[in-house]
Amino acid sequence: MEERILEVRDVVKRFGGLVAVDHVSMDVYRGEVLGLIGPNGAGKTTLFNVITGIYKPEEGTVRFKGMDITGLPPHQVAKLGIARTFQLVRPLKNFTVLENVVVGALQKSPNLGDAVEKSLEILELVGLYEKRNVASGSLTLVEKKRLEVARALALEPELLLLDEVAAGLRPKEVDALVDMLREINKRGITMIMVEHVMRAVMNLSHRIVVLHHGRKIAEGTPQEVANNPQVIEAYLGTGVE
Protein backbone atom coordinates (compact mmCIF):
# COMPACT_ATOMS: atom_id res chain seq x y z
CA MET A 1 0.00 0.00 0.00
CA GLU A 2 1.04 3.62 -0.51
CA GLU A 3 2.30 5.92 2.21
CA ARG A 4 -0.27 7.14 4.71
CA ILE A 5 0.09 10.91 4.94
CA LEU A 6 -2.67 11.35 7.52
CA GLU A 7 -3.99 8.87 10.06
CA VAL A 8 -7.07 9.79 12.06
CA ARG A 9 -7.72 7.33 14.90
CA ASP A 10 -10.88 7.12 17.04
CA VAL A 11 -11.34 10.88 17.18
CA VAL A 12 -14.12 12.13 19.46
CA LYS A 13 -15.12 15.80 19.68
CA ARG A 14 -18.00 16.85 21.92
CA PHE A 15 -19.74 20.17 22.39
CA GLY A 16 -21.53 19.88 25.71
CA GLY A 17 -23.92 16.97 25.24
CA LEU A 18 -23.56 16.91 21.46
CA VAL A 19 -21.09 14.46 20.00
CA ALA A 20 -20.03 16.18 16.78
CA VAL A 21 -17.39 13.62 15.83
CA ASP A 22 -17.90 10.13 17.22
CA HIS A 23 -14.94 7.70 17.09
CA VAL A 24 -13.97 8.49 13.53
CA SER A 25 -10.94 6.82 11.99
CA MET A 26 -9.67 7.29 8.49
CA ASP A 27 -6.48 7.19 6.47
CA VAL A 28 -5.40 9.49 3.70
CA TYR A 29 -2.78 8.26 1.24
CA ARG A 30 -0.18 10.47 -0.32
CA GLY A 31 -1.24 11.87 -3.67
CA GLU A 32 -4.93 11.03 -3.49
CA VAL A 33 -8.05 13.16 -3.34
CA LEU A 34 -10.30 12.03 -0.53
CA GLY A 35 -13.89 13.21 -0.59
CA LEU A 36 -15.53 13.75 2.79
CA ILE A 37 -19.29 13.90 2.47
CA GLY A 38 -22.37 13.65 4.62
CA PRO A 39 -25.59 15.52 5.36
CA ASN A 40 -25.47 18.89 7.18
CA GLY A 41 -24.28 18.52 10.75
CA ALA A 42 -22.47 15.25 10.04
CA GLY A 43 -19.26 16.58 11.64
CA LYS A 44 -17.19 17.21 8.51
CA THR A 45 -16.09 20.75 9.33
CA THR A 46 -15.57 19.79 12.97
CA LEU A 47 -13.22 17.02 11.83
CA PHE A 48 -11.32 19.60 9.74
CA ASN A 49 -11.06 21.83 12.78
CA VAL A 50 -9.67 18.93 14.80
CA ILE A 51 -7.08 18.07 12.14
CA THR A 52 -5.95 21.69 11.78
CA GLY A 53 -5.69 22.27 15.54
CA ILE A 54 -8.56 24.72 15.91
CA TYR A 55 -10.30 22.19 18.20
CA LYS A 56 -8.67 19.75 20.57
CA PRO A 57 -10.36 16.35 20.41
CA GLU A 58 -11.55 14.71 23.66
CA GLU A 59 -10.30 11.34 22.49
CA GLY A 60 -8.24 9.88 19.68
CA THR A 61 -5.16 10.92 17.75
CA VAL A 62 -4.25 12.59 14.50
CA ARG A 63 -0.92 11.66 12.91
CA PHE A 64 0.62 13.52 9.99
CA LYS A 65 3.46 11.73 8.18
CA GLY A 66 3.69 9.45 11.21
CA MET A 67 4.02 12.30 13.70
CA ASP A 68 1.42 12.85 16.41
CA ILE A 69 -0.08 16.31 15.84
CA THR A 70 -3.13 15.95 18.10
CA GLY A 71 -3.80 19.25 19.87
CA LEU A 72 -0.99 21.22 18.23
CA PRO A 73 -1.95 24.90 17.74
CA PRO A 74 -3.15 25.87 14.23
CA HIS A 75 -0.05 27.85 13.25
CA GLN A 76 2.21 24.87 13.96
CA VAL A 77 -0.03 22.51 12.02
CA ALA A 78 0.09 24.97 9.12
CA LYS A 79 3.88 25.12 9.24
CA LEU A 80 4.14 21.31 9.24
CA GLY A 81 2.40 21.26 5.86
CA ILE A 82 -1.36 21.10 6.33
CA ALA A 83 -3.20 24.02 4.76
CA ARG A 84 -6.94 24.62 4.67
CA THR A 85 -9.66 26.80 3.20
CA PHE A 86 -12.75 28.00 5.02
CA GLN A 87 -16.34 27.21 4.10
CA LEU A 88 -17.30 30.79 4.90
CA VAL A 89 -14.49 32.60 3.12
CA ARG A 90 -12.20 34.64 5.34
CA PRO A 91 -10.23 37.03 3.12
CA LEU A 92 -8.08 39.65 4.83
CA LYS A 93 -10.44 42.31 3.46
CA ASN A 94 -8.24 45.39 3.52
CA PHE A 95 -5.31 43.47 2.06
CA THR A 96 -4.93 43.21 -1.68
CA VAL A 97 -5.29 39.80 -3.29
CA LEU A 98 -1.52 39.58 -3.60
CA GLU A 99 -0.93 40.57 0.04
CA ASN A 100 -3.34 37.85 1.17
CA VAL A 101 -1.26 35.22 -0.59
CA VAL A 102 2.05 36.73 0.51
CA VAL A 103 1.08 36.28 4.19
CA GLY A 104 1.11 32.52 3.62
CA ALA A 105 4.10 32.56 1.29
CA LEU A 106 6.27 34.37 3.85
CA GLN A 107 6.19 31.29 6.07
CA LYS A 108 8.47 29.45 3.70
CA SER A 109 10.30 32.38 2.09
CA PRO A 110 13.54 33.97 3.22
CA ASN A 111 12.49 37.42 2.05
CA LEU A 112 9.65 39.47 0.66
CA GLY A 113 10.82 39.41 -2.94
CA ASP A 114 10.86 35.63 -2.95
CA ALA A 115 7.40 35.47 -1.33
CA VAL A 116 5.94 37.91 -3.87
CA GLU A 117 7.37 35.97 -6.79
CA LYS A 118 5.93 32.71 -5.51
CA SER A 119 2.57 34.34 -4.78
CA LEU A 120 2.30 35.74 -8.29
CA GLU A 121 2.87 32.25 -9.72
CA ILE A 122 0.10 30.86 -7.54
CA LEU A 123 -2.26 33.68 -8.54
CA GLU A 124 -1.57 32.79 -12.16
CA LEU A 125 -2.48 29.18 -11.42
CA VAL A 126 -5.81 30.03 -9.76
CA GLY A 127 -6.64 32.71 -12.31
CA LEU A 128 -6.47 35.76 -10.07
CA TYR A 129 -3.31 37.35 -11.48
CA GLU A 130 -5.20 40.25 -13.04
CA LYS A 131 -6.85 41.01 -9.70
CA ARG A 132 -3.61 41.00 -7.70
CA ASN A 133 -3.78 44.67 -6.64
CA VAL A 134 -7.51 44.69 -5.84
CA ALA A 135 -8.65 44.79 -2.21
CA SER A 136 -9.75 41.22 -1.47
CA GLY A 137 -12.95 42.42 0.20
CA SER A 138 -14.29 43.56 -3.15
CA LEU A 139 -13.90 40.20 -4.95
CA THR A 140 -16.89 38.11 -6.06
CA LEU A 141 -17.66 34.88 -4.19
CA VAL A 142 -16.05 32.73 -6.91
CA GLU A 143 -12.91 34.81 -6.73
CA LYS A 144 -12.86 34.72 -2.93
CA LYS A 145 -13.06 30.91 -3.04
CA ARG A 146 -10.13 30.86 -5.43
CA LEU A 147 -8.24 33.23 -3.16
CA GLU A 148 -8.81 30.83 -0.26
CA VAL A 149 -7.17 28.09 -2.33
CA ALA A 150 -4.33 30.37 -3.44
CA ARG A 151 -3.57 31.41 0.10
CA ALA A 152 -3.51 27.80 1.28
CA LEU A 153 -1.20 26.84 -1.60
CA ALA A 154 1.21 29.62 -0.64
CA LEU A 155 2.04 27.62 2.49
CA GLU A 156 3.48 24.92 0.18
CA PRO A 157 1.37 22.27 1.87
CA GLU A 158 1.65 18.53 1.40
CA LEU A 159 -1.96 18.13 2.48
CA LEU A 160 -4.71 20.55 1.51
CA LEU A 161 -8.10 20.57 3.24
CA LEU A 162 -10.84 22.11 1.13
CA ASP A 163 -14.04 23.04 2.97
CA GLU A 164 -16.90 23.40 0.48
CA VAL A 165 -14.96 25.32 -2.13
CA ALA A 166 -17.62 24.58 -4.74
CA ALA A 167 -20.62 25.66 -2.65
CA GLY A 168 -22.58 28.54 -4.12
CA LEU A 169 -20.94 28.31 -7.54
CA ARG A 170 -22.73 27.82 -10.87
CA PRO A 171 -22.17 24.53 -12.74
CA LYS A 172 -19.72 26.11 -15.20
CA GLU A 173 -17.75 27.64 -12.35
CA VAL A 174 -17.72 24.28 -10.58
CA ASP A 175 -16.21 22.63 -13.65
CA ALA A 176 -13.51 25.29 -13.89
CA LEU A 177 -12.77 24.83 -10.19
CA VAL A 178 -12.56 21.04 -10.60
CA ASP A 179 -10.04 21.49 -13.42
CA MET A 180 -7.99 23.79 -11.26
CA LEU A 181 -8.04 21.41 -8.27
CA ARG A 182 -7.08 18.47 -10.50
CA GLU A 183 -4.11 20.47 -11.74
CA ILE A 184 -3.07 21.18 -8.15
CA ASN A 185 -3.43 17.51 -7.22
CA LYS A 186 -1.26 16.57 -10.22
CA ARG A 187 1.50 18.68 -8.71
CA GLY A 188 1.63 16.20 -5.86
CA ILE A 189 -0.60 17.82 -3.26
CA THR A 190 -2.82 15.43 -1.34
CA MET A 191 -6.34 16.71 -0.74
CA ILE A 192 -9.31 16.12 1.48
CA MET A 193 -12.42 17.87 0.24
CA VAL A 194 -15.56 18.41 2.23
CA GLU A 195 -18.20 18.97 -0.39
CA HIS A 196 -21.93 18.94 -1.00
CA VAL A 197 -21.65 19.59 -4.71
CA MET A 198 -21.63 16.03 -6.05
CA ARG A 199 -20.50 17.18 -9.48
CA ALA A 200 -17.22 18.21 -7.85
CA VAL A 201 -16.64 15.34 -5.38
CA MET A 202 -17.62 12.52 -7.68
CA ASN A 203 -15.39 13.91 -10.43
CA LEU A 204 -12.30 14.50 -8.36
CA SER A 205 -12.21 12.01 -5.51
CA HIS A 206 -10.29 8.76 -5.70
CA ARG A 207 -12.02 7.60 -2.54
CA ILE A 208 -14.88 8.92 -0.44
CA VAL A 209 -15.62 8.78 3.28
CA VAL A 210 -19.20 9.36 4.41
CA LEU A 211 -20.02 10.81 7.83
CA HIS A 212 -23.47 10.82 9.39
CA HIS A 213 -24.29 12.12 12.90
CA GLY A 214 -20.55 12.24 13.62
CA ARG A 215 -19.95 8.59 12.65
CA LYS A 216 -18.27 7.10 9.63
CA ILE A 217 -20.94 5.07 7.82
CA ALA A 218 -19.20 4.24 4.56
CA GLU A 219 -15.91 4.38 2.72
CA GLY A 220 -14.93 3.44 -0.83
CA THR A 221 -14.72 4.53 -4.43
CA PRO A 222 -17.27 7.08 -5.65
CA GLN A 223 -19.34 4.29 -7.31
CA GLU A 224 -19.32 2.08 -4.21
CA VAL A 225 -20.41 4.94 -2.01
CA ALA A 226 -23.10 6.12 -4.40
CA ASN A 227 -24.65 2.64 -4.38
CA ASN A 228 -24.33 2.05 -0.64
CA PRO A 229 -27.84 1.65 0.85
CA GLN A 230 -26.79 3.23 4.17
CA VAL A 231 -25.51 6.32 2.37
CA ILE A 232 -28.70 6.63 0.35
CA GLU A 233 -30.69 6.32 3.55
CA ALA A 234 -28.62 8.99 5.29
CA TYR A 235 -29.22 11.44 2.48
CA LEU A 236 -32.81 10.60 1.54
CA GLY A 237 -34.21 9.00 4.71
CA THR A 238 -35.96 5.63 4.76
CA GLY A 239 -38.60 5.03 2.13
CA VAL A 240 -42.29 5.12 2.88
CA GLU A 241 -43.58 1.63 3.63
Added chain:
Amino acid sequence: MRTGWSEIARQALSLPVLVAAFLLVVTPFGLYLADLPFIANMMFLSLMYAIAAMAWNLLMGYTGQLSIGHAVFFGVGAYTTMILVVYYDVTPWIGMFVAGAVAALVGLGLGVPFFRLRSHWFTLATIAAGEIFKLVFNNWEYVGSSAGLQMKIVPEGKALYYLQYAASYVYIYVALLVLAIELVVLYRIVTSREGFYLQAIREDELAAKTLGINTFKYKMMAMGISAFFTGMAGALYAVRYHFVEPAAVFDVITVSTYIAVAGIIGGIYHFAGPIIGSFIFLPAAEYVRVTIVARFPRLFGLHVFVLGVVLLVVSLFAPDGILGWMEKRGYIRRRRVIEV
Protein backbone atom coordinates in the same frame (compact mmCIF):
# COMPACT_ATOMS: atom_id res chain seq x y z
CA MET B 1 11.49 42.84 4.30
CA ARG B 2 12.69 44.98 7.19
CA THR B 3 13.16 48.57 6.16
CA GLY B 4 16.83 49.42 5.93
CA TRP B 5 18.32 52.51 7.52
CA SER B 6 18.74 54.09 4.11
CA GLU B 7 15.00 53.77 3.48
CA ILE B 8 14.25 55.32 6.87
CA ALA B 9 16.66 58.14 6.09
CA ARG B 10 14.99 58.64 2.71
CA GLN B 11 11.55 58.81 4.33
CA ALA B 12 12.83 61.09 7.09
CA LEU B 13 14.35 63.47 4.55
CA SER B 14 11.20 63.82 2.46
CA LEU B 15 9.94 67.40 2.23
CA PRO B 16 6.75 67.25 4.37
CA VAL B 17 8.60 65.44 7.15
CA LEU B 18 11.43 67.97 7.06
CA VAL B 19 9.03 70.91 7.16
CA ALA B 20 7.12 69.38 10.09
CA ALA B 21 10.36 68.61 11.93
CA PHE B 22 11.65 72.14 11.34
CA LEU B 23 8.45 73.68 12.69
CA LEU B 24 8.50 71.35 15.70
CA VAL B 25 12.09 72.28 16.51
CA VAL B 26 11.76 76.03 15.98
CA THR B 27 8.35 76.59 17.53
CA PRO B 28 9.17 75.83 21.19
CA PHE B 29 11.97 78.37 21.26
CA GLY B 30 9.73 80.87 19.50
CA LEU B 31 7.06 80.29 22.13
CA TYR B 32 9.67 80.90 24.80
CA LEU B 33 10.80 84.15 23.19
CA ALA B 34 7.22 85.29 22.69
CA ASP B 35 6.46 84.30 26.29
CA LEU B 36 3.41 82.12 25.57
CA PRO B 37 3.55 79.46 28.32
CA PHE B 38 -0.05 78.34 27.83
CA ILE B 39 0.57 77.50 24.19
CA ALA B 40 3.91 75.92 25.05
CA ASN B 41 2.11 73.68 27.53
CA MET B 42 -0.44 72.74 24.87
CA MET B 43 2.40 71.76 22.59
CA PHE B 44 4.04 69.65 25.28
CA LEU B 45 0.75 67.90 26.01
CA SER B 46 0.15 67.28 22.31
CA LEU B 47 3.57 65.65 21.99
CA MET B 48 3.14 63.59 25.16
CA TYR B 49 -0.21 62.29 23.96
CA ALA B 50 1.16 61.78 20.45
CA ILE B 51 3.81 59.44 21.89
CA ALA B 52 1.19 57.48 23.83
CA ALA B 53 -1.34 57.45 20.97
CA MET B 54 1.26 56.26 18.44
CA ALA B 55 2.11 53.43 20.83
CA TRP B 56 -1.58 52.68 21.45
CA ASN B 57 -2.18 52.50 17.71
CA LEU B 58 0.36 49.72 17.22
CA LEU B 59 -2.20 47.62 19.10
CA MET B 60 -5.33 49.22 17.65
CA GLY B 61 -4.73 50.26 14.06
CA TYR B 62 -2.14 47.59 13.27
CA THR B 63 -3.13 44.61 15.41
CA GLY B 64 -6.86 45.28 15.86
CA GLN B 65 -6.84 45.23 19.68
CA LEU B 66 -8.72 48.16 21.24
CA SER B 67 -7.30 49.15 24.62
CA ILE B 68 -9.04 51.68 26.84
CA GLY B 69 -6.58 50.89 29.60
CA HIS B 70 -3.35 52.49 28.47
CA ALA B 71 -3.42 54.58 31.65
CA VAL B 72 -1.93 51.47 33.27
CA PHE B 73 1.30 51.88 31.29
CA PHE B 74 1.21 55.67 31.43
CA GLY B 75 0.78 55.60 35.21
CA VAL B 76 3.36 52.87 35.78
CA GLY B 77 5.84 54.84 33.67
CA ALA B 78 5.15 58.06 35.57
CA TYR B 79 5.48 56.36 38.96
CA THR B 80 8.62 54.43 38.00
CA THR B 81 10.41 57.64 37.02
CA MET B 82 9.21 59.35 40.18
CA ILE B 83 10.13 56.50 42.55
CA LEU B 84 13.60 56.28 41.02
CA VAL B 85 14.32 59.97 41.38
CA VAL B 86 12.67 60.51 44.79
CA TYR B 87 13.81 57.37 46.59
CA TYR B 88 16.96 56.37 44.72
CA ASP B 89 18.21 59.67 43.30
CA VAL B 90 18.33 58.24 39.78
CA THR B 91 18.28 60.87 37.04
CA PRO B 92 15.07 60.93 34.93
CA TRP B 93 17.26 60.63 31.84
CA ILE B 94 17.78 57.01 32.88
CA GLY B 95 14.47 56.75 34.74
CA MET B 96 12.47 57.40 31.57
CA PHE B 97 13.89 54.33 29.86
CA VAL B 98 13.51 52.20 32.97
CA ALA B 99 9.91 53.46 33.08
CA GLY B 100 9.38 52.18 29.55
CA ALA B 101 10.90 48.82 30.43
CA VAL B 102 8.77 48.41 33.58
CA ALA B 103 5.63 49.40 31.66
CA ALA B 104 6.53 46.86 28.97
CA LEU B 105 6.87 44.12 31.62
CA VAL B 106 3.45 45.07 33.00
CA GLY B 107 2.08 44.96 29.45
CA LEU B 108 3.47 41.47 28.87
CA GLY B 109 2.10 40.35 32.23
CA LEU B 110 -1.37 41.60 31.35
CA GLY B 111 -1.10 40.25 27.82
CA VAL B 112 -0.93 36.63 28.94
CA PRO B 113 -4.47 36.54 30.38
CA PHE B 114 -5.95 39.36 28.26
CA PHE B 115 -5.06 37.88 24.90
CA ARG B 116 -7.19 34.88 25.75
CA LEU B 117 -10.05 37.35 25.24
CA ARG B 118 -11.26 38.66 21.91
CA SER B 119 -12.66 41.97 20.65
CA HIS B 120 -14.82 43.82 23.18
CA TRP B 121 -14.00 41.40 25.99
CA PHE B 122 -10.36 42.36 25.61
CA THR B 123 -11.35 46.04 25.73
CA LEU B 124 -13.41 45.52 28.90
CA ALA B 125 -10.45 43.81 30.56
CA THR B 126 -8.19 46.77 29.75
CA ILE B 127 -10.70 49.20 31.29
CA ALA B 128 -10.84 47.05 34.40
CA ALA B 129 -7.04 46.92 34.58
CA GLY B 130 -6.84 50.72 34.58
CA GLU B 131 -9.29 50.98 37.46
CA ILE B 132 -7.53 48.24 39.43
CA PHE B 133 -4.16 49.96 39.07
CA LYS B 134 -5.66 53.25 40.22
CA LEU B 135 -7.12 51.54 43.30
CA VAL B 136 -3.86 49.80 44.14
CA PHE B 137 -1.79 52.99 43.84
CA ASN B 138 -4.43 54.92 45.83
CA ASN B 139 -3.86 52.55 48.73
CA TRP B 140 -0.14 51.84 48.41
CA GLU B 141 1.69 53.77 51.10
CA TYR B 142 5.16 53.34 49.61
CA VAL B 143 4.11 55.48 46.64
CA GLY B 144 2.29 58.04 48.79
CA SER B 145 -1.21 56.58 48.47
CA SER B 146 -3.75 59.03 47.04
CA ALA B 147 -1.51 62.04 47.75
CA GLY B 148 1.05 60.78 45.26
CA LEU B 149 4.74 61.60 44.99
CA GLN B 150 6.43 64.94 44.53
CA MET B 151 9.94 65.76 43.35
CA LYS B 152 11.81 68.14 45.64
CA ILE B 153 12.98 71.44 44.21
CA VAL B 154 16.70 71.28 43.41
CA PRO B 155 19.24 74.11 43.08
CA GLU B 156 19.77 75.44 39.59
CA GLY B 157 23.16 73.78 39.17
CA LYS B 158 21.52 70.35 39.28
CA ALA B 159 18.79 71.23 36.78
CA LEU B 160 20.17 68.99 34.05
CA TYR B 161 20.53 65.92 36.29
CA TYR B 162 17.02 66.25 37.70
CA LEU B 163 15.54 67.69 34.51
CA GLN B 164 14.06 70.61 36.41
CA TYR B 165 13.60 73.76 34.40
CA ALA B 166 11.24 76.67 34.95
CA ALA B 167 10.94 77.20 31.21
CA SER B 168 8.47 74.67 29.84
CA TYR B 169 9.91 74.71 26.33
CA VAL B 170 12.83 72.56 27.54
CA TYR B 171 10.41 69.71 28.11
CA ILE B 172 9.08 70.07 24.59
CA TYR B 173 12.55 69.22 23.31
CA VAL B 174 12.76 66.19 25.60
CA ALA B 175 9.36 65.02 24.33
CA LEU B 176 10.48 65.58 20.73
CA LEU B 177 13.52 63.40 21.36
CA VAL B 178 11.36 60.57 22.72
CA LEU B 179 8.91 60.91 19.83
CA ALA B 180 11.76 60.76 17.31
CA ILE B 181 13.09 57.53 18.85
CA GLU B 182 9.57 56.08 18.87
CA LEU B 183 8.88 56.97 15.25
CA VAL B 184 12.03 55.22 14.04
CA VAL B 185 11.27 52.09 16.08
CA LEU B 186 7.59 51.94 15.07
CA TYR B 187 8.30 52.64 11.42
CA ARG B 188 10.78 49.79 11.29
CA ILE B 189 8.26 47.45 12.90
CA VAL B 190 5.22 48.27 10.80
CA THR B 191 7.18 47.94 7.56
CA SER B 192 8.70 44.62 8.58
CA ARG B 193 7.47 41.04 8.25
CA GLU B 194 6.26 41.28 11.85
CA GLY B 195 4.24 44.41 11.07
CA PHE B 196 2.67 42.65 8.11
CA TYR B 197 1.67 39.75 10.37
CA LEU B 198 0.17 42.18 12.91
CA GLN B 199 -2.07 43.57 10.20
CA ALA B 200 -3.07 40.07 9.11
CA ILE B 201 -4.14 39.43 12.72
CA ARG B 202 -6.18 42.63 12.65
CA GLU B 203 -7.95 41.52 9.48
CA ASP B 204 -8.85 38.01 10.65
CA GLU B 205 -7.13 36.29 13.52
CA LEU B 206 -8.29 32.75 12.72
CA ALA B 207 -7.24 33.08 9.09
CA ALA B 208 -3.86 34.40 10.26
CA LYS B 209 -3.42 31.36 12.50
CA THR B 210 -4.14 28.90 9.72
CA LEU B 211 -1.61 30.76 7.57
CA GLY B 212 1.04 29.77 10.07
CA ILE B 213 1.19 32.91 12.20
CA ASN B 214 1.65 32.49 15.94
CA THR B 215 -0.89 35.20 16.71
CA PHE B 216 -0.35 35.16 20.48
CA LYS B 217 3.38 35.79 20.08
CA TYR B 218 2.87 38.74 17.75
CA LYS B 219 0.12 40.28 19.87
CA MET B 220 2.45 40.05 22.87
CA MET B 221 5.18 41.75 20.87
CA ALA B 222 2.81 44.59 19.95
CA MET B 223 1.67 44.88 23.56
CA GLY B 224 5.21 45.07 24.92
CA ILE B 225 6.31 47.80 22.51
CA SER B 226 3.05 49.69 22.93
CA ALA B 227 3.37 49.61 26.71
CA PHE B 228 7.04 50.65 26.53
CA PHE B 229 6.42 53.93 24.73
CA THR B 230 3.22 54.68 26.66
CA GLY B 231 5.34 54.26 29.80
CA MET B 232 7.80 56.78 28.40
CA ALA B 233 4.94 59.23 27.80
CA GLY B 234 4.01 58.77 31.46
CA ALA B 235 7.63 59.40 32.40
CA LEU B 236 7.51 62.69 30.49
CA TYR B 237 4.44 63.66 32.49
CA ALA B 238 6.29 63.01 35.77
CA VAL B 239 9.34 64.92 34.56
CA ARG B 240 7.32 67.88 33.33
CA TYR B 241 5.04 68.36 36.33
CA HIS B 242 7.37 67.02 39.09
CA PHE B 243 4.32 65.41 40.64
CA VAL B 244 2.28 62.25 40.16
CA GLU B 245 -0.94 61.09 41.80
CA PRO B 246 -3.16 58.09 40.99
CA ALA B 247 -6.20 60.22 40.13
CA ALA B 248 -4.24 62.01 37.41
CA VAL B 249 -2.02 59.36 35.79
CA PHE B 250 -4.41 56.39 35.96
CA ASP B 251 -7.49 58.32 34.86
CA VAL B 252 -9.83 56.45 32.55
CA ILE B 253 -11.01 59.63 30.80
CA THR B 254 -8.08 62.02 30.59
CA VAL B 255 -5.49 59.31 30.02
CA SER B 256 -6.94 56.05 28.65
CA THR B 257 -9.75 57.62 26.65
CA TYR B 258 -7.88 60.73 25.50
CA ILE B 259 -5.11 58.52 24.08
CA ALA B 260 -7.67 56.45 22.17
CA VAL B 261 -9.64 59.51 21.00
CA ALA B 262 -6.47 61.23 19.75
CA GLY B 263 -5.65 58.13 17.73
CA ILE B 264 -9.16 57.73 16.35
CA ILE B 265 -9.53 61.40 15.40
CA GLY B 266 -6.24 61.34 13.52
CA GLY B 267 -6.96 58.04 11.78
CA ILE B 268 -5.92 54.62 13.05
CA TYR B 269 -5.10 53.18 9.62
CA HIS B 270 -2.41 55.76 8.88
CA PHE B 271 1.04 55.70 10.41
CA ALA B 272 1.05 59.38 11.41
CA GLY B 273 -2.67 59.49 12.29
CA PRO B 274 -2.24 59.57 16.08
CA ILE B 275 0.23 62.47 15.87
CA ILE B 276 -2.18 64.53 13.78
CA GLY B 277 -5.03 63.56 16.10
CA SER B 278 -3.09 64.56 19.21
CA PHE B 279 -2.15 67.94 17.80
CA ILE B 280 -5.81 68.63 17.06
CA PHE B 281 -7.54 67.04 20.01
CA LEU B 282 -5.25 68.05 22.88
CA PRO B 283 -5.11 71.79 22.13
CA ALA B 284 -8.88 71.73 21.58
CA ALA B 285 -9.41 69.88 24.84
CA GLU B 286 -7.10 72.22 26.75
CA TYR B 287 -8.69 75.32 25.25
CA VAL B 288 -12.21 74.12 25.96
CA ARG B 289 -11.29 73.10 29.48
CA VAL B 290 -9.66 76.41 30.39
CA THR B 291 -12.25 78.71 28.81
CA ILE B 292 -15.29 76.78 30.00
CA VAL B 293 -14.00 76.27 33.50
CA ALA B 294 -13.23 80.00 33.67
CA ARG B 295 -16.64 81.02 32.34
CA PHE B 296 -18.84 78.43 34.10
CA PRO B 297 -16.90 77.56 37.26
CA ARG B 298 -19.96 76.03 38.88
CA LEU B 299 -20.74 73.61 36.07
CA PHE B 300 -18.04 71.09 36.87
CA GLY B 301 -17.36 68.71 33.97
CA LEU B 302 -19.05 70.83 31.30
CA HIS B 303 -15.86 70.78 29.23
CA VAL B 304 -16.01 66.98 29.00
CA PHE B 305 -19.53 67.35 27.65
CA VAL B 306 -18.32 69.76 24.98
CA LEU B 307 -15.51 67.37 24.04
CA GLY B 308 -18.06 64.58 23.79
CA VAL B 309 -20.01 66.61 21.26
CA VAL B 310 -16.81 67.29 19.28
CA LEU B 311 -16.03 63.58 19.21
CA LEU B 312 -19.57 62.80 18.09
CA VAL B 313 -19.30 65.23 15.18
CA VAL B 314 -15.95 63.76 14.08
CA SER B 315 -17.34 60.21 14.32
CA LEU B 316 -20.29 61.19 12.15
CA PHE B 317 -18.45 63.08 9.43
CA ALA B 318 -15.00 61.49 9.42
CA PRO B 319 -15.39 58.00 10.92
CA ASP B 320 -11.93 56.97 9.68
CA GLY B 321 -10.32 59.99 11.25
CA ILE B 322 -8.86 63.03 9.56
CA LEU B 323 -6.27 61.13 7.52
CA GLY B 324 -8.91 58.56 6.58
CA TRP B 325 -11.12 61.38 5.36
CA MET B 326 -8.25 62.86 3.36
CA GLU B 327 -7.54 59.44 1.83
CA LYS B 328 -11.17 59.11 0.77
CA ARG B 329 -11.00 62.55 -0.83
CA GLY B 330 -7.85 61.50 -2.68
CA TYR B 331 -5.51 64.01 -1.01
CA ILE B 332 -3.25 61.31 0.36
CA ARG B 333 -2.89 57.59 -0.16
CA ARG B 334 -2.30 54.79 2.27
CA ARG B 335 1.05 53.10 2.03
CA ARG B 336 0.68 49.50 0.92
CA VAL B 337 3.08 46.86 2.14
CA ILE B 338 3.42 45.35 -1.32
CA GLU B 339 2.88 46.93 -4.69
CA VAL B 340 3.63 45.03 -7.88
